[in-house]
Amino acid sequence: IHKVIFDTDPGVDDAMALLFLHHAPEIELVGITTTFGNGTIAQTTFNALYLVERFGMNVPVAQGAGKPLVGEPMDPPDFVHGVNALGDISLPGELTTAADPRPAHRFIIDTVRAAPHEITLVAVGRMTNLALALREDPEIAGLVKQVIIMGGAFGIAGVQGNVTPAAEANIIGDPEAADEICAAAWPITFVGLDVTQKTHMPTDYLSELADLGGESGRFIWDVSRFYEAFHQAGGVPSIYVHDSSAVAYLLRPDLFETRTGAIRVSTTGITRGMTIQKPDTLAFPPGAWDDRPSHRACVSVDAAGLRELYRATI
Numbered sequence: 001i002h003k004v005i006f007d008t009d010p011g012v013d014d015a016m017a018l019l020f021l022h023h024a025p026e027i028e029l030v031g032i033t034t035t036f037g038n039g040t041i042a043q044t045t046f047n048a049l050y051l052v053e054r055f056g057m058n059v060p061v062a063q064g065a066g067k068p069l070v071g072e073p074m075d076p077p078d079f080v081h082g083v084n085a086l087g088d089i090s091l092p093g094e095l096t097t098a099a100d101p102r103p104a105h106r107f108i109i110d111t112v113r114a115a116p117h118e119i120t121l122v123a124v125g126r127m128t129n130l131a132l133a134l135r136e137d138p139e140i141a142g143l144v145k146q147v148i149i150m151g152g153a154f155g156i157a158g159v160q161g162n163v164t165p166a167a168e169a170n171i172i173g174d175p176e177a178a179d180e181i182c183a184a185a186w187p188i189t190f191v192g193l194d195v196t197q198k199t200h201m202p203t204d205y206l207s208e209l210a211d212l213g214g215e216s217g218r219f220i221w222d223v224s225r226f227y228e229a230f231h232q233a234g235g236v237p238s239i240y241v242h243d244s245s246a247v248a249y250l251l252r253p254d255l256f257e258t259r260t261g262a263i264r265v266s267t268t269g270i271t272r273g274m275t276i277q278k279p280d281t282l283a284f285p286p287g288a289w290d291d292r293p294s295h296r297a298c299v300s301v302d303a304a305g306l307r308e309l310y311r312a313t314i
């Protein structure tokens with residue numbers, strides 16, 4: 001059993017990943033922490049509470065930071081996830097479920113300390129909450145089982161970014177936080193665009209989920225209409241599988257190949273938000289990657305295997 005805190009900015013693909021976690025028998029979801037990103041922090045927290053309520057998940061939701069460590073948040077990408085960040089499906093005006101009183105980073109610290117070496121952090125939004133948790137209690141780095149991040153890109157598939165040519169959304173949304181968390185000696189795996197853009201969910205696949213996946217399958221269909229249209233308008237025939245790939249890595253790491261090495265995030269200039277790994281197998285003169293722990297970056301994925309895992313789970 002994997003005990004998971006899901007740090008998320010729901011978000012169409014975040015919602016799809018949450019249902020993946022919810023239905024996977026090997027997962028015990030112990031908390032959801034929210035980040036700004038696909039919507040404002042108020043919107044993504046509302047969406048997380050809505051999903052918990054709608055799907056009867058008995059899981060606390062703790063609201064996270066509303067802005068990055070430095071500066072102000074970028075505008076939410078309405079054109080990707082819709083104005084309400086859930087593909088503009090209709091949402092209730094009010095919810096009965098309330099958020100946990102603690103801020104997300106405090107919730108993370110308390111939960112990790114209560115179950116040392118048992119908690120996996122699956123982070124699929126900005127890295128702000130993780131950075132704040134580490135600043136307040138650096139020892140948690142040695143107490144977390146593993147950290148799996150959907151974010152970044154390492155140029156392996158010829159791609160470095162989706163917001164700029166250099167940067168992926170979750171990283172450029174708070175590059176200082178992303179660089180900080182890579183300095184900590186907790187085991188991180190980056191599931192970046194190199195693999196998430198290699199896995200697609202075509203319309204007929206999603207329609208099969210709608211037919212066979214009960215309430216969750218029908219919801220995935222509804223919530224993905226806007227997101228699919230965005231992909232198609234950009235010349236991508238079917239949706240990329242971003243956040244669910246991080247969940248898939250937890251369940252089936254054998255579906256991925258990884259490379260190890262220290263990771264840094266650029267915080268300046270035209271490369272702001274770029275993730276760069278120094279592979280352990282290569283030697284370089286002394287530099288900014290030295291004295292940094294080695295982390296994993298996914299370099300390839302069995303896309304058909306991942307799709308089948310998601311389908312079977314839903």
Ligand code: BDR
Pocket residue numbers: 011012013014038080124125150162168169170242243
């Ligand atoms: C990431 O950015 C967000 O829009 C998605 O939810 C995903 O986490 C992809 O770059």
Ligand code: CA
Pocket residue numbers: 008009010011013014038124125243
């Ligand atoms: Ca996300």
